[in-house]
Every structure is written in C-alpha cells, then in structure tokens.
Amino acid sequence: MERMQEDLLSGSPYDGPHGSPWADPGAATGPDAVLAGLDPEQRAVATALHGPVCVLAGAGTGKTRAITHRIAYGVRSGVYHPQQVLAVTFTARAAGEMRGRLRQLGADGVQARTFHAAALRQLQYFWPRAVGGPVPQLLERKVQLVAEAAGRCGLRVQRTELRDLTAEIEWAKVTQTAPEDYPAAVAKSGREVPRDPAETAQVYRVYEETKSRRGTIDFEDVLLLTAAILEDRPDIADQVRSQYRHFTVDEYQDVSPLQQRLLDQWTGPDGGASLCVVGDASQTIYSFTGATPDYLLNFRGRHPGATVVKLVRDYRSTPQVVHLANGLLAQARGEAARHRLELVSQREAGPEPVYTEYEDEPTEAETTARRIKELLAAGVRASEIAVLFRTNGQSEVYEQALADLGVPYQLKGAERFFERPEVRDAGVLLRGAARAASDPLTDGAPDLA
Missing domain, CATH: 3.40.50.300 (P-loop containing nucleotide triphosphate hydrolases)
Structure with a gap:
C-alpha cells in the first residue's frame, strides 16, 4: 500500500518518467537498432505502430521487452511523440520497470503508470475546473471505515470477516454494482460470498454514505470519478485525448469493467486506432476482484481488423517445465482455455519436474x-x-x-512473518503469559497491558 500511495500521490499529472536504469545497446543509435535482438514475433509487435494491436503473450515470452521496444521504436522513428504516449499496467513496480526500460531505450517523456496513478493525476488536475473546491481526501485503508459501517449496521464482524467484507465492496464497485443491486448481482454471478448478501449490501450502503459525508474517496472512486468527469465534460475529454494519443495496456486479461470504462474514455470513439493491449487469458489472477479476460478475448470483435501477434517462445523455463504447464492448461475448460497459447521453450533441457501430494x-x-x-x-x-x-x-x-x-x-x-509488528507484539504477550503461568508466586491472571 505504501508503494502504491507513493506512486499515486507524487508529481504533476503529466510529469516525466523515472525509474531504475535498464541498459539496451540500441539506446544511443538509430531507430532500427531498437529492433536488434528481438525474435521474429517480438519484432512484429515492435513494428506494429498503428493500432488496434492485440498481443497474446505467454509467461516468459518477453512481452514487456516487446511492448517497450514498440513504444521506443515509435518514438525514435518519429511516429509517436513521447508526451502523447500513455502505458498503463497494474502495479507500481511494473510501471517503474517500464519507465526505466523506456528511458534507456531513448523514449524519455513517455508516461508509464498504473490505472489508479494515471486517473488520480487527472482527477487532481481537473477537479477544480469540473467540480470546484479541493479534491476529496483519499482513504489509505478502507477497512477501518468498513468496520465502522458494519458497527452502525449492528453487525459483529471478526477481523478475517472484515477483510472479506471489504473485498466484496471492492468487487461491487469495480463491477459498477450499486448497493441495492448487490444481492442480485451476486446471485447472477454465482460467486461464493462470505456472508448474507443483504447484510453486505447494507454495510456497503452505509460505507458509501459515511465516505460521502466525510468528503473522502477510495481507490475505486478515483477511477469512477475520473471516468464520470470525462463522460460529462467533452471539453476535458478532448484535452486528455489531445494529450495522450497512443495507449498501451499491459496485463489486459486482468482489466475490470470499471477500468475498461475509463480506458474507453481515454481513447475516445476512435481509440482503437491507437490502442495496443497485451495479455494472456490463461494468466487471469484477479477475477475474484471483478477483473475479467473477456475484454482481451473479445478484442478482435470490438476492433475488427486488429493486428494480432502471439508470443509463444518461452525464455524463462526448461522444456520439461513448459511441457508440464502446457499439459495442465490443456485440461482447462471455458472460453479462456479455447484461446490458450502453446508455449515452446527456448532453453536447454533440465530435470523432470517432480510433484507430490501431502495431507496438509x-x-x-x-x-x-x-x-x-x-x-x-x-x-x-x-x-x-x-x-x-x-x-x-x-x-x-x-x-x-x-x-x-x-x-x-x-x-x-x-516482511518476514516473525518480524511483523503484530506478530512480535503477540510473541511478547505470549512469553509474558507463559512466564507468569509458570511462576508459583503469581497471583491471578498476568498483566498483559
């Protein structure tokens, strides 16, 4: 959370890139040097400068290398102006790595950010003009407010249940589900929920009311409010679209409906012409938070004539590991399984994987x-x-x-489990209790304060 906050709350809406260095031999020469060292499929990605472009990239196939070289090739060949390029991904760490690579490739000025960081910068910049007054304060941790809302609803919620309840509220918000619609949405989705949907909907409603009354917003509100401003204010939307004309979305299989709504506003009616998405439906890991691979799987349907490139050369794992992974994915079912990628290892042979089952x-x-x-x-x-x-x-x-x-x-x-503050504190209390229990002179229960 601290890393996310630092990335979100620093800098101006259109400041320059920064990140760790990443050396590349093409950084000091002409644009074609950027293509050196790329395999044929990576080169096809790098030279596909006009969208829509969909890159289906398996694990370990060099997708970050391909898309950063695509951006750098576009900048250094004069097709892209660096200040008009926005690359978005899902973690501050991934965004920082991308900025570092782009800088070393000679693409200074390109913006690489998380969805939330890019949205918050725009929200801070346009809020005075679109709404007026200061931007609402951003909640660092919504769980405390969820606990308060649960208490106001007369519900006793344990700590683990509180995390689950908070996650449910986040799911509802990224799927753009209002509190009153939550029970029906849960029933329709078939998802397993931690408690009665009617109770969750009640807590969700009180949470939203409390947040609004106090003038605060959460991370999902950042996306929602930014998208709403762009939808309601064509003049602001035009300004954003004139600033950013070329978009790259990494890990597109994990985009949520709310993020897609914002992306549609960023790109505009003809946004497909300048959009490159990268992902692998088999690597979807955030479906429990409301993300869906449907946008990746249906990309060609939404953007007819899109260039599609598959990256299947695996540089990370041995043939034995890749063969095992291919076999596991072949057993999957559903739409994502039909579009799975058959990877081919580029490494020398290694030992056969060994797997064992245990009771617990x-x-x-x-x-x-x-x-x-x-x-x-x-x-x-x-x-x-x-x-x-x-x-x-x-x-x-x-x-x-x-x-x-x-x-x-x-x-x-x-952080190591036994070095976490709450674990250290619990250890001190337990040791004190143990000493007191073993002391025959102790009268009554130990003082654990």
Missing part, C-alpha cells in the same frame, strides 16, 4: 524444509533454491519449518 500444509512445509536441508548438505548453493507460494499469508508455515531445522532463508517481496 504443515506436512508439506516440513518435508520441503527437510529437502532443502539435504540439498544444502549435498553442496547445492542456497541461491539456487526457492520456495514459491501464492500469497504472503502462506509464508508462516514455511518460515517456521525452516527455522525449526536451522535453515537460514530470505523472504522476497514481503
């Missing part, structure tokens, strides 16, 4: 830790061993298993 997660973690200790004892470097898990919340059981065996580890992308 602690057993899996303990067995994994023992295997890691055996590998280290056999001389395998620790830097060549990794444990991958889906969410940060799963790290605890693996950290405990490794710690029990005295195996040192590094946690990437999150």
Whole structure:
C-alpha cells in the first residue's frame, strides 16, 4: 500500500518518467537498432505502430521487452511523440520497470503508470475546473471505515470477516454494482460470498454514505470519478485525448469493467486506432476482484481488423517445465482455455519436474524444509533454491519449518512473518503469559497491558 500511495500521490499529472536504469545497446543509435535482438514475433509487435494491436503473450515470452521496444521504436522513428504516449499496467513496480526500460531505450517523456496513478493525476488536475473546491481526501485503508459501517449496521464482524467484507465492496464497485443491486448481482454471478448478501449490501450502503459525508474517496472512486468527469465534460475529454494519443495496456486479461470504462474514455470513439493491449487469458489472477479476460478475448470483435501477434517462445523455463504447464492448461475448460497459447521453450533441457501430494500444509512445509536441508548438505548453493507460494499469508508455515531445522532463508517481496509488528507484539504477550503461568508466586491472571 505504501508503494502504491507513493506512486499515486507524487508529481504533476503529466510529469516525466523515472525509474531504475535498464541498459539496451540500441539506446544511443538509430531507430532500427531498437529492433536488434528481438525474435521474429517480438519484432512484429515492435513494428506494429498503428493500432488496434492485440498481443497474446505467454509467461516468459518477453512481452514487456516487446511492448517497450514498440513504444521506443515509435518514438525514435518519429511516429509517436513521447508526451502523447500513455502505458498503463497494474502495479507500481511494473510501471517503474517500464519507465526505466523506456528511458534507456531513448523514449524519455513517455508516461508509464498504473490505472489508479494515471486517473488520480487527472482527477487532481481537473477537479477544480469540473467540480470546484479541493479534491476529496483519499482513504489509505478502507477497512477501518468498513468496520465502522458494519458497527452502525449492528453487525459483529471478526477481523478475517472484515477483510472479506471489504473485498466484496471492492468487487461491487469495480463491477459498477450499486448497493441495492448487490444481492442480485451476486446471485447472477454465482460467486461464493462470505456472508448474507443483504447484510453486505447494507454495510456497503452505509460505507458509501459515511465516505460521502466525510468528503473522502477510495481507490475505486478515483477511477469512477475520473471516468464520470470525462463522460460529462467533452471539453476535458478532448484535452486528455489531445494529450495522450497512443495507449498501451499491459496485463489486459486482468482489466475490470470499471477500468475498461475509463480506458474507453481515454481513447475516445476512435481509440482503437491507437490502442495496443497485451495479455494472456490463461494468466487471469484477479477475477475474484471483478477483473475479467473477456475484454482481451473479445478484442478482435470490438476492433475488427486488429493486428494480432502471439508470443509463444518461452525464455524463462526448461522444456520439461513448459511441457508440464502446457499439459495442465490443456485440461482447462471455458472460453479462456479455447484461446490458450502453446508455449515452446527456448532453453536447454533440465530435470523432470517432480510433484507430490501431502495431507496438509504443515506436512508439506516440513518435508520441503527437510529437502532443502539435504540439498544444502549435498553442496547445492542456497541461491539456487526457492520456495514459491501464492500469497504472503502462506509464508508462516514455511518460515517456521525452516527455522525449526536451522535453515537460514530470505523472504522476497514481503516482511518476514516473525518480524511483523503484530506478530512480535503477540510473541511478547505470549512469553509474558507463559512466564507468569509458570511462576508459583503469581497471583491471578498476568498483566498483559
């Protein structure tokens, strides 16, 4: 959240790029040098400068390389003016990486941002003119306000339930579902919900009322309000569209209806002529938040005559791993499965993957830790061993298993479980309680304050 806030709340609406450097040999020479080192499909993406363009890119196929080289080739060949290019993606980290690559490719001035960051900058810039007065304060954490709304509704909500309730409100907002329509929308979608839809709708309504009364907005409101201003004010929409004329959308399979609504306003009625989208329906991971691969799958239907390029050369994994992944995806069903990409590894052969089922997660973690200790004892470097898990919340059981065996580890992308403030505080309390319980002189319950 802090990274997102820093990206959202700094700078002017049209400031220049910044990010980590990413060296490229073509940065100091002519435009054709940008194409050096690209495979045939990546080159086809880079040279398709006029939209609509749809890039179907499997995992590890160099999609970021392809789209950054496309933007850089367009800028350095004079087809694109850098200040008229907007590239949007889903995380501040991905946007920063894209800015760094574009800068090293000689495409200074191109904007690469998250949907929320780009929308907030425009909202801050146009709010005084479109609405008047200061921009409403942005909520850093909506969960606290959701808890207050639940309390006003007379509901007792546990901490884990509160997170689920907040997620439901976010789903409703990105799918553009009003509180009164939430129960029907849930029934129609067939999604599993954490509590009675009528109760959730009530909390959602009170949350929105409280937020409005206090003059605050949440991250979903940033997208909604920006889209609404562009819809209601043609003069402002024209100004935005004259500023940005070329759009690239990364991870397009994870676009939500609300984000697509904003994108449609950015591009305008003829936006397909300057739009490039990149994605893979098999990599959709945010459907639980309201995202849908339908916009990617139906792109050619919405934009007849679109250029479609498939990136299938996998540079990340061995043939054995790619073969296993292809086999798993082949068993999937549905619209996304019909459009799956058959990847081809570009790496040398490696060992066959081994997979084992366990009764529960602690057993899996303990067995994994023992295997890691055996590998280290056999001389395998620790830097060549990794444990991958889906969410940060799963790290605890693996950290405990490794710690029990005295195996040192590094946690990437999150704070170690036992170093998190709330966990340290709980440990202090538990140790104090244990000492008090073992002290025969203790009279009554320990003081845990």
